[in-house]
């Protein structure tokens with residue numbers, strides 16, 4: 001996890017979950033925007049990106065800001081644990097963070113989180129989450145997926161679990177289809193995340 005020494009600003013910590021939506025190409029821009037908007041509000045923000053295996057198809061570690069951002073994958077969860085007494089990464093991240101934002105939240109992880117499944121690093125962080133801490137999700141999917149009735153059911157389930165759902169927007173998606181389902185813009189998501197942190 002990032003080192004917070006050597007900066008006078010108060011430090012806040014974000015777990016940024018990334019899943020297998022093409023909108024994960026915006027994860028580096030989102031991380032930069034959260035850090036910048038935090039600075040504008042007098043906060044130093046450290047970010048732990050928890051990426052699913054599918055998310056890693058859409059961005060590279062080198063694209064993330066070097067300072068204050070660490071990338072964790074499912075491999076880290078298991079490489080850091082060898083025997084009883086070793087730290088368990090998803091528990092450490094849950095303790096470390098002040099807020100969790102999943103951006104993008106794809107349909108698969110939406111279904112898993114809404115139903116309590118936890119089969120990778122990110123979903124384990126969310127399943128172990130301290131319910132006193134804020135949590136946000138930013139869905140991103142094809143318009144037909146978004147309009148499927150199961151989406152409304154699962155979105156309502158997430159809201160009932162205390163997740164703030166940052167609604168997707170309507171535009172031409174990467175697949176060429178037009179309609180609701182694109183992830184909200186990184187600057188908009190960053191503003192909601194930083195507002196949660198500044199309010200604490």
Ligand SMILES: Cc1cc2nc3c(=O)[nH]c(=O)nc-3n(C[C@H](O)[C@H](O)[C@H](O)COP(=O)(O)O)c2cc1C
Pocket residue numbers: 018019020021022023052053054055105106107108109140141142145
């Ligand atoms: C190129 C490509 C783009 C995709 N974009 C999306 C998307 O925007 N939203 C979505 O829900 N699934 C999308 N998928 C499907 C997910 O990657 C797939 O459901 C995957 O199993 C999700 O795994 P995860 O939830 O563990 O990240 C896409 C798949 C591919 C191959």
